[in-house]
Amino acid sequence: MNTRPRFSLALALALLVAGSAGAPPASGQDEKQIDYARDVQPILEAFCYECHGEDRSLREADLRLDIKESAFKDLGGFPNIAPGDPDDSELYIRVSSEFLEMRMPPYEAGTQLTEEQIETIRLWILQGAEWPEEAEGGTDG
Numbered sequence: 001m002n003t004r005p006r007f008s009l010a011l012a013l014a015l016l017v018a019g020s021a022g023a024p025p026a027s028g029q030d031e032k033q034i035d036y037a038r039d040v041q042p043i044l045e046a047f048c049y050e051c052h053g054e055d056r057s058l059r060e061a062d063l064r065l066d067i068k069e070s071a072f073k074d075l076g077g078f079p080n081i082a083p084g085d086p087d088d089s090e091l092y093i094r095v096s097s098e099f100l101e102m103r104m105p106p107y108e109a110g111t112q113l114t115e116e117q118i119e120t121i122r123l124w125i126l127q128g129a130e131w132p133e134e135a136e137g138g139t140d141g
């Protein structure tokens with residue numbers, strides 16, 4: 001019976017592993033907390049308001065992204081923003097699409113979101129797409 005020393009070695013290792021479990025949780029690694037006003041609105045403002053904003057003369061699309069009520073509207077059977085579900089959100093589908101004819105901003109506009117900006121939008125929707133009332137960009141009308 002010479003298993004005892006081995007057992008205590010295993011026990012010591014187990015305690016050692018348990019002791020190092022105080023490290024930051026792995027889940028927090030790539031999920032930073034997104035804030036609409038700080039992280040998302042500047043992207044929409046820089047890349048989308050031009051055509052989805054307040055100025056009717058410049059607006060090329062019906063959809064307004066500077067007004068909460070409009071940004072969350074139903075686009076005929078599918079939501080523009082489905083809180084918690086980026087893959088069901090037309091807005092995210094459009095900015096992340098591989099298809100040029102789907103992609104927003106349109107290819108012809110000459111500007112593209114970076115991977116990081118697209119990921120910011122994805123995380124924002126995933127985290128519930130919170131949009132504080134006071135963060136509305138333009139005025140209605």
Ligand code: HEC
Nearest residue numbers: 047048050051060061063075090091094095104105106109
């Ligand atoms: C240069 C003008 C332009 C810019 C910039 C632009 N869009 Fe668009 N967008 C359009 C036009 C035109 C349409 C309608 C045609 C279509 O569906 O492709 C559209 C359609 C959409 C739709 C679908 C609306 C619907 O009713 O189905 C979404 C969602 C959208 N855009 C999101 C965005 C987002 C998000 C940005 C910024 C990252 C953006 N767009 C930037 C012109 C633009």
